[in-house]
Amino acid sequence: MAEPDQTEILPERAIEDDxxxxxxxxxxxxxxxxxTDDRDALVAAMEPLHPADIADLLEQMEPGPRDRLIALYGSEFDGEILSELDESIRESVIAALSPEVLTDAVRSLESDDVVDLLEDLDEAQQDAILEVLERPDRVAVERALSFPEGSAGRLMQREVVTAPEHWNVGEAIDFMRARLDLPEQFYHIVLVDPRHRPVGHVTLGKVMSSDRVTRLADLQEDSFRTIPASQDEEDxxxxxxxxxxxxxxxxxxDGRLVGVITIDDAMxxxxxxxxEDLLLLAGVGDESIADRTSQIVRQRxxxxxxxxxxxxLASLVIAQFEATLQAIVALAVLMPIVAxxxxxxxxxxxxxxxxxxxxxxxxxxxxxxVIRREVMAGLLNGVAFAVIMGIVGYIWFGTPMLGVVLGLAMIINLVVAxxxxxxxxxxxxxxxxxPALASGTFVTTVTDVVGFFAFLGLAGVMLL
Amino acid sequence: MAEPDQTEILPERAIEDDxxxxxxxxxxxxxxxxxTDDRDALVAAMEPLHPADIADLLEQMEPGPRDRLIALYGSEFDGEILSELDESIRESVIAALSPEVLTDAVRSLESDDVVDLLEDLDEAQQDAILEVLERPDRVAVERALSFPEGSAGRLMQREVVTAPEHWNVGEAIDFMRARLDLPEQFYHIVLVDPRHRPVGHVTLGKVMSSDRVTRLADLQEDSFRTIPASQDEEDxxxxxxxxxxxxxxxxxxDGRLVGVITIDDAMxxxxxxxxEDLLLLAGVGDESIADRTSQIVRQRxxxxxxxxxxxxLASLVIAQFEATLQAIVALAVLMPIVAxxxxxxxxxxxxxxxxxxxxxxxxxxxxxxVIRREVMAGLLNGVAFAVIMGIVGYIWFGTPMLGVVLGLAMIINLVVAxxxxxxxxxxxxxxxxxPALASGTFVTTVTDVVGFFAFLGLAGVMLL
Structure with missing residues (x-):
């Protein structure tokens, strides 16, 4: 339902530009x-959307309407939508699908997409999906799942187009024309030695623009690199x-070819x-905009x-200076600035x-x-702000020494920062x-403690 | 020079694993x-490095040794290193190159890489580089620079492999074999109508695995999309x-083909x-680890x-409650917790x-x-921390009402947050x-002001 009153505060313009x-x-x-339970209108409205857009739509809806949409959409539900869905709502979307629709959806996916889909499901749902797969697909998925989570082995697709290193262009083209099960997307032919170890690769562009008698080995790319299956996907x-x-x-x-990773997966x-780094730095775990309130409360x-x-801890530091604060209440006003x-x-x-x-x-x-540079930068900005704050502190409270204390504490804290x-x-x-995990907490602990200690400590020595 | 004493505090292990x-x-x-001015040793040591690694190396060195390295490396300096360099040191590296080396380096680059290189240079250096380009390249670069910065027109490469929409596979292959100037990397043949407007594209894999008589139009990909040259590169x-x-x-x-963007550029x-978002959120502009101290001081x-x-502003709020703070110094100790x-x-x-x-x-x-969810989450976590802090405040200072004030202020501030x-x-x-630009400053201003106001205000009303 349109909620007309909400448009006023929303970024309407930015969205329309998009x-x-x-x-x-x-x-x-x-x-x-x-x-209105109008299936034809629903299918017509969804028709121009890419599965990735449909996944976004489902993520943005509330659980109730979402389940109704899925029920109404029925057999139109494409397997690719499942692949595109954020993990946070995958389980509930899968639970909302009828068994027949789920079976069709899962069977239409490539095996590496099924792997990706299974990874974050609970065991019962995993088994339910593995069961509906046809045998060769199930074996492929189970083999991929045998690699550690987050490894190259999980990320790769198993279908690779290979050619013996001694072949020429004509042999490669004839071989490909004869093969019926070529991968959906591939960019290179991998050259392998007799023990099935990759020794190089050629781009399809080079193959296509060369004479049939050219040896593939003469067309090899410099950029060739192999990736160990155990390597972390981040690397x-x-x-x-x-x-x-x-x-x-x-x-x-053993250096034998087991699959291929393409740039779109790496992207x-x-x-x-x-x-992940952005969210970790802000003290948010693996959170998504589709999460429910109870989930984000528990997350945060x-x-x-x-x-x-x-x-x-910072308050305990302040508590050491209660007498000082009692004597000069201006310190309580200014101390948050330093921190x-x-x-x-x-x-x-x-x-x-x-x-x-x-x-x-x-x-x-x-x-x-870099450390030397950061310390120097802290010192220089510290001096600049010491001057500014020294003046502000003096004007505000009329005590020159208070300005000096504020300035000195500022320098110390920015250097330490x-x-x-x-x-x-x-x-x-x-x-x-x-390093993204808890750095923020540690760093602000240090700057809070040092800031309060330096400011109140100096004040105690220089002002009392 | 090896600096043996610095290894102790460095992440040696992580690097060795990499x-x-x-x-x-x-x-x-x-x-x-x-x-030791040993050119042979330098060339030998640099030989296995990718231009991207060499660029990283130059970014990590101090200006003096870096210039000496560049001088010693001389004509081995590859144009691709320039493309890979961070903008922050591009100008100084270019200044360190001899005119002959710079000419060779720039001429070896593809025109889109030259565009990328030129974008961030000052005008004198831009002109110097444009001058050494051969005429057709210079024209191509100048045409690309006519598109706005950060647009698809700047990002694209101009070389595209096209075919009339009515061609078949055999015609396409013969045409490509005859062409000498195919782009280094390409993945699709773009089908164009007689007015050179793209109408679809086929992957090289499909072309290669199909019979010579198959029509290209029958092999088209569903995923085909065109991009307006004026579109923002972020989109x-x-x-x-x-x-x-x-x-x-x-x-x-007019919908006419002017170039192509590939996934590696998009990545x-x-x-x-x-x-950029990560750094903006932390209040750092366009900063790099290779920047000099004076640059980061000015940036930050x-x-x-x-x-x-x-x-x-937050201090001004606190200043309104000086009398309250004077009366109960415990408030000064606890108030930073709420903020x-x-x-x-x-x-x-x-x-x-x-x-x-x-x-x-x-x-x-x-x-x-999402707004409703965030407010609810703030409320729930607020209540949880109100209970915790209420107890802590009571135990610490022995005043039950202080605990109540602390708890209420916590709830208010987390909801507002x-x-x-x-x-x-x-x-x-x-x-x-x-939204990444200054959100952080605004949000913490709000939470500081509300936090101090709620805590000290409630304390004034309930404790005095």
Whole structure:
């Protein structure tokens, strides 16, 4: 149903400008069709949508209307929609599908998409889906699931077009014309030795533009790289992005070809990893906009609890200076400024460091230099803000020494912020912990504690 | 030079585990070769490195050794290294190259890479590079530069393999075999009508596996989409990621083919956009790990200044309650807890909202629902932390009413945090401002002000 009163505060303009996103108009038509149980109107309205758009639509709907839409849409439901759905609502969408529709949907998917679909389901749903698969597909899916989660082996597709290294262009073309089960999308022919180990690859463009007698080995690409099946998918995505790979063969421990990863899979991983870092830095776990209230409350509670712990730590520091605060109440007014500036500066340094670690731009080769630079930057900005705040503090409260204390505390806290902002992520990376995970909490704990301690401590010494 | 004392605090393990990143050992060899002016050793050590790795290496070095390396490396310097370099040091690397090396390097690049290279240079360097290009390349580059920065027209490559829509597979293959200037990488043949408007495309795989008499039009892909040359590259990247495109033709206002964008270009844009959002959310502009201290000081100063403004605003709120603070100094000890919890909860909501806006998962269709959910989540977590903090406050200071005040302020601030966390990015998006840009500052201003006001205000009413 259209909810006319809500449009006023929404980013209507931005959405209308957008070429790709679901249009509000389409969404209204679809909601109206569901409301009136009009199957023909629903199918007509959904017809122009890509499965990825339909998945977005389902994610944006409330559970009730969503289930009604799925029931009404019936057998039109395409398997690809399941692949595109966010994990957070996959289980409930699958539960809403009739057994026949689910069977058809799952059978229409490629085996690597089925793997991706299964990964996040509970065991009962996994078994239900495995059961409806035809035998060869089931075997392929089960084999893929034998690789560790998040590994290249899970990410790859098993169908690869290969040719013996001694073949020429004509042989390759004739072979491909004769094959009926070529993969949907492929960009390279992988050259293999007699033991089925990849030794190079040629692009289809080169094959197509060369004479039939040209040897494939003479057309090999320089960019050829193989990927171990056990490699972390994050490293795979990094390699694709860093070296501009289009596809790369995956090999087992003996170097034998087991599958291929293409850039579109790597792009999805890259995008997911970036999202994960962004959310982790903000103290949000694996959260989605489609999550229910109870889910996000449970997700965020532990992060807030950790923050409460550090906030109490900061309060314990303040509590040491109760007598000072009692004597000069202006300190209570000004102290959040020092902590806030330190927290901000620390977050700046930390975010740059976390990102640089993720892109491998911060390494042993430049860590010392980066630390030195952050400390210097903290010192310089610290001095600048010390001057500003010294003046503000003096004008506000008329006590020159208060300005000096505020300025000194600012310098100390911004230097510490720069140092902690780089060191915390570096140490976490070294300990094998994702530096995006809890760096933020540690860094602001340091800047809060140091900020309050420096300001109130100096005030106690210099003003009392 | 190896700096042996620095290895102790560096993430040595993580780097050694890594399959792709530059190895510390290689970097040491390279630094030693530069130090001893040993050109052969330098070339030998750099030989296995990809241009992208060499670019990373240059970014990680200090300016002095970097210039010495470039001078020593001389004519081995590959044009692709320039393309891979971070903008922050491109100008200084180009300045360090001898005119002959620069000419060779630039001439070896494809025209779209030259465009990318030129974009961020100052005018003098732009002209110097345009001058050394051969005439057809210069024309191509100048034409690309006529499209607005950040548009599909800038991103595309001009070389496209096309075929009339009525051709069959045999005609296409013969045509390609006869052509000498095929692009380095291409995945599709674009079918065009007589007015050179793209009407569909076929994958090379389909062409190669079909009989010579098959009509190309019968092999067309469903996924075909064209991209207007004026479209924002961010939207292009979104479309590639959302619809799993591999390549897409770019058209002018009349729908005529002007170029093609491939997924590898889209992947770079996507990765850059994600980085930009991450850094903007942390109050860091367009910063890189290779920036000099003076650059990062200047970059971060305005953000810290904005934060100072909001921190002073919060202090002004506190200043209204000086009498209350004077009477009960415990309030000064506890008040940062309320603000800190609100700031954290607000950042959580905001980050989820900013990300969902970027991925088009937060739209007019679900905004009301998301706002309601965030407010409910704030309320529920607020109540939970109110209970915890109420008890902590009571035990700590022995005043039951202090616990009640703390708990109530916590509930108010977490609800406001949830509301502000979604509304601020939504309103910024609606106003055409990047929601990642300043949402953080606004949200924490709201939670600081509300947090201090609610806590101290309630204390004034209920405790005095």
């Amino acid at each position: 070429v790709y996103a679901l249009r509000d108009e389409t969404i209204r038509e679809i909601r109206a069709a569901v409301e 795979v995505a990094y390699a694709f992005n860093q070296y501009h790979l289009i596809s790369a063969p995956v090999v087992d421990e 999805i991983v890259l995008s997911d990893e970036n999202e 509670f532990p992060w807030l609890l950790a923050n409460l712990g550090t906030a109490i 806030s500036m330190g927290g901000n500066a620390g977050t700046q340094s930390m975010t740059v460091a976390v990102r640089a670690l993720a892109t491998r731009d911060l390494t042993g080769a430049n860590a010392i230099r 720069g140092l902690a902002g780089v060191l915390v992520p570096l140490v976490m990376e070294r300990c094998g912990v994702d | 399959v792709y990143a530059l190895r510390d050992e290689t970097i040491r060899e390279i630094r030693a070769a530069v130090e 292009v990247a979104y479309a590639f990621n959302q619809y799993h495109l591999i390549s897409a033709p770019v058209v002018d206002e 770079i844009v996507l990765s850059d956009e994600n980085e 100063f305005p953000w810290l200044l904005a934060n100072l403004g909001t921190a002073i 800190s919890m609100g700031g954290n909860a607000g950042t959580q909501s905001m980050t989820v909202a900013v990300r969902a806006l970027a991925t088009r998962d937060l739209t007019g269709a679900n905004a009301i629902r 949830g509301l502000a966390g979604v509304l601020v990015p939504l309103v910024m998006e609606r106003c055409g401002v990047d």
